[in-house]
Amino acid sequence: MTILEDILRQKKKEVEQLKKQPIVETPSANKPVQTVVHTFHNTDRMNIIAEIKRASPSKGSIDMEADPAEQAILYEACGAGAISVLTDEAFFKGSLDDLRAVRNAVDIPILCKDFVIDKVQIDHAKSAGASIILLIVAAMNPSKLSELYTYATRQGLEVLCEVHNEPEMETAIDLGADMIGINNRNLKTFDVTLSTTERLAxxxxxxxxxxxxxxxxxxRDDVMETAKSGASGILVGETLMRSNNLQELFNELKIPLSEGGRSHAR
Structure with a gap:
């Protein structure tokens, strides 16, 4: 069994429990935020979705003591275009409470980074303050993907549709996804190669x-490689969580998109 299959098996159990829980609306959940699609289209520098990530199945503990609100405030001050909050507890040691804390602390878009397989997860994420939902093509069939994509967008949420191979990219394109995340990590082996972005882009x-x-x-060289492939945004977690000088790192990663060989601003 792959790590993804293991996670999805656990997620099905969590969904059944989630359906029994009341949806608690966070007072700041409806805070107006600019859409990522608009912001990322109208910029001349690489956009960073900065991730709050305590741990992962591949790396183990990264920073278990991290305070989500404090980390989010730092990210926003350094120029993050959005913040990704890992809310999976079993494998990544996150929670929806982390997302609520971040929503209370910052005014920029927030991505709920989880393995979404059911509408109830979208409802809980929105009520906690998410403005973007992650849908992983590898986690479901195209019919379920389309159902959840439509449901999320009708809730006024943006969707980051994640792919990691050619058939999944074809599915995302057929879906009409306006924001596609290319995961350089193989979700079955967890090996990482940046050439995945070039190939799929x-x-x-x-x-x-x-x-x-x-x-x-x-x-910076990694960012330039992705920009040359056509990416106008990067999602970075572990590198930021381990940094001793966030502002310096942000300055290094926020390259002019023209350096990547093309300009994305309109």
């Missing part, structure tokens, strides 16, 4: 599609 012909490169991004 070449399949996207619609210039309106926002491409986000995810996983394995550590240096």
């Amino acid at each position: 070449s399949m996207v012909v619609n210039p309106e599609t926002i491409l986000i490169s995810e996983s394995g991004i550590k240096t």
Whole structure:
């Protein structure tokens, strides 16, 4: 059994429990925020979705003592375009309470980073303050993906549709996803290669599609490589969580998109 299959098996159990729990509306959940699609289209520098990540199945503990609100405030001050909050507890040691704390602390878009397989997860994420939902193509069949994508967008949420191979990219394109995350990490082996972004980005012909490169991004050269492929955003977690100088790292990663060989601002 792969790690993804293990996670999804656990997630099905959690969904059944979640359906029994009342949805608690966070007072700040309806805080107005700019859409990521608009922001990321109208910028001349690489956009960063900065992730709050305590641990992962592949790396184990990263920073178990991290305070989500404090980390989010630092990210926003350093110039993050959005903040990703891992809310999976069993494998990543996060929670919806982390998301609520972040929503109370910052005014920028928040991505609920979880393995969403049911509408009830979307309802709870929105009530906690998420403005973006992650849908992983590998986690469900195309019919369920379309159902959840439509449901989330009708709730006024943005959707980051995540792919990691060619068939999944074809599914995301057919779906009409306006924001596609290319995961450089193989979800079955957890191996990472940035060439995945280059390979899959070449399949996207619609210039309106926002491409986000995810996983394995550590240096300015890494960012330049993803920009050349057509990404206008990167999702970075572990590198930021381990940094001793966040502002310096942000400055290094927020390269002019023109350096990547193309300008994304309109």
